[in-house]
Amino acid sequence: MKLSFQKPELLPLIITIFAVLLCTGLGFWQLHRMDWKQDLKDRIAARTMAEAVSLPTSINAPDDWDYRVVSVTGIFDHSKETYLTAQSTNGNGGYQIITPLNRADGSVVMVNRGWVPYVMRKPETRLEGQIAGEVTITGLARLPWLKTGVAGMLVFDADLTEKIFFEGDLVNMALLHGLQPILLFVDAAPNQTIGDWPKGGQTVIKMVDNHLTYAFTWFIFGAIALVIFLLSHRITPMKYISTRGRAEALNFEEVVLAGLARDGGLYVPQSWPQIASGDLPRLAKMSYSDLAVEIMYPYVEGSITRTEFAELVHQSYATFDDEDVTPLRKLGEDEYLLELFHGPTHAFKDVALQLLGRLFESILVKNKDEITIVGATSGDTGSAAIAACQGRDAIQIYMLHPDGRVSDVQRRQMTTVSSNNVFNIAVDGTFDDCQALVKALFNDHEFRDKHNLGAVNSINWARVMAQIVYYFFAALKLGAADGVRAVFAVPTGNFGDVYAGYAAMQMGLPIEKLVVATNDNDILYRALSDGDYSRRDVHATISPA
Template identity: 55%
Template sequence: MLYHSTRGQAEQKDFAGVLLAGLAADGGLYMPDSWPQFSAAELRALRGLPYPELAARVLAPFTEGSIGFTDLQAMCRRAYAGFTHKAIAPLVQLDTNIFALELFHGPTLAFKDMALQLVGQLFEHVLAERGEWVNIVGATSGDTGSAAIEACANRRRISVTILHPYGRTSEVQRRQMTTVDAQNVFNIAVDGNFDDCQNIVKALFAHRGFADPMKLSAVNSINFARIAAQIPYYIYAALNLGAPERAVAVAVPTGNFGNILAAWAARQMGLPIARFIVASNRNDILHRFLASNDMSARPVEESLSPSMDIGVSSNFERLLFEFLGRDAQALAEAMHGFGLHGKMPVADAVWRNITKEFKSFRLSDEQTLAEIARLQRDTGYLADPHSVIGIAASRELGPVGMPVIAAATAHPAKFPDAIQKAVGSRPPLPPHLSDLYERKETFIRAPNDWTAIARLVEQKFANRNVND
């Protein structure tokens, strides 16, 4: 399997090369040359497998030529061994046709663990084979950072620097990052929002005089390995609800568009998903686009669902690339214009084709609190302020008579302030995090300036090698 950039100017790479590169050299995002295909019979053969086994079989076509199946299988088993639910990604029925897909049973209580626990294994395997090391640099709106740190802490061939927006994550999210005591971990709090952090990361990768000698790599969903590792849980859930004989819909609380893109990729591979429901908070660029073809950037506003406080959804580039017929030049021109003007005109015909598959839903903070309370009152289920938007979207936009998989992306204990506002009590942290508020924090606060961040990373890791 080979991969090429959405913008068409970077060299093709195999899976291992894409894993280590993260962002393409031309600023684009890597995509597979074609989507692997699973027949109905091949999908049925996956039903009933333990999650790690299913994940290995789904991912095998993506890693072909880079990683052998036996090694991939072992990595999947190790990646999910520490999850606290035996099903790894269990389904909970909330209504006749609404099922919460719980993706928060990993070490940091968020769906990012589903991919990053495996991505950490993949990095270590590929780097060991090559005798190399990397500096992972990533931006987080709250959950990616802690999941990346948990996956990479104390690995001898990886250093990890995470940028988070100062004061714009929940306290639990911040502490899960800043209390990890590991020499290869560096936390930087940026005076800005998530988009500022993401722009800094992109600037660091674009400066080859910094990126190449520092051996930069990424674990954000700009890295296709992240997208690939999220595809299996949609297949796993749909099979448990009757696929491939029965079609399903999915509803996903969406910030950077990576999670719902993984569901769309599963459909391209043969899974019968009839509708994709994008659930947004007040930072609603995707909702505005799907509702009225308004893809325009606006200032990011803080909300009760901070992981969705994103003004520009990076992975939308991958979807647009597909709907433009994989025309890299047209895509590059659209992204260049968006970068210059903060607005992306999308041809009405393309927009209509996208909206045939994707619907959107938006909740304000006040509505989110009301939905958390209503859901607990009616079903006894306590959802965090991200997941509940997807659950509400399932109720409003789910096709009649069709099961809807609502991605439950985080444990409610990650957002105790919002939960207390909604239901009057704070959910306890699981036992392995019960002392989180007593742990010592370590991070550096820095200006919204990529050159300042570059200097900090150089000072921290420029002389590191695999023997440290």
């Protein structure tokens, strides 16, 4: 399925680009953090597995000692214990006992001797562990740690009276006792417990590494931003439905090639594109070809690119001998004539068929396909369709006309074309007989599929679509942008032309009234006025279309 997107506005585009780049950048930053975290874990693992070394008296780079196995020798000063709220390795609440160790060289090391429950905070509850004399302690060197300022962390102020701290604030622990220790804790190893309490080995080395998840999340956010942008700018192709409601809905390309729906109905748009009244002043300044692109493109959007469609439209109307294509002539006060005879065959149907022929060729060449066009004509459609399709390799066109019931000019326009892809068939009967034959061919689905039949009569939606434009063109010339509502009197045979006027009204063009003028062959007039759809004799008139 071909996807098409509308041209984005600058601000949403900039915001989306920024969001995608930001999320992508944060995603790669998290991947970098993951590598850094893994390297850190590897270094810590290597340090914790190494042999114990004596902790120096002076340390210039404390970071290089974090998690290293060290040994310290000295005498505990139990009178200067500090209590750090902590859980045991089993998750029970209590305190870690931080005791200064005075070394022979005069340096002081703050030793985390281990954990005790709340009830054993006071030294007299654990006298056995209050060892006197020189001891050697082996454990992990640890940097101080502060929770203050960490997002989501609620940290209580230290209770200096009770010497209780809620974070590893070594500096303030030392100041509380007037000490100047080495800026490292030493966490006693499990086998360093003296007596029953405190319990050593409370260091938990657990480094959360969610960086891959975070990276994936950021990449997802970036993808979501891009998808939202694309979906909001995606063009949903216009769907066409049959007037009888039983045929499959088709897109524009399919409708152009299909002509008549398989249930015998006509394909019409599922909804009417809307032209806002505020857009009319802008449209009024356009040339006919540019206006045609503006009015028709919502019907083809999603099937043909705007650039390609604009090129087909401009090529089509370059064949007309008036730059306005359908110029508006003033006849009298408040009376105008819309001239629709400036195309190659001087028939109003050139307006639609010059475009339809090019649409056929464009679609067929793109899909590497061919089509057999079958049409019925009382003169105008045949000559205009042949002029539009002659010489096109992917098209063969067969036109049926009632023998002796078309003008000599139109008969010669049709029958004197020498292109190998053009075939004219004179039918002993009326135009209605020709039309009935065409519809019978389309309703024979096996035959239709075998020969890939296409239509150029007004049963093909593209015919009607192209005719909508000159209603807009005329109304805008008459002041529709300023609130003028025109009345259109439309000479019509099977009402395809006036239906284009109705479509223009549904799109938002301000039209006061559509007046239908028909000749003596008035079956549609009778059907709409009295509900009489009976077939009667056909009368020759000076307006055969």
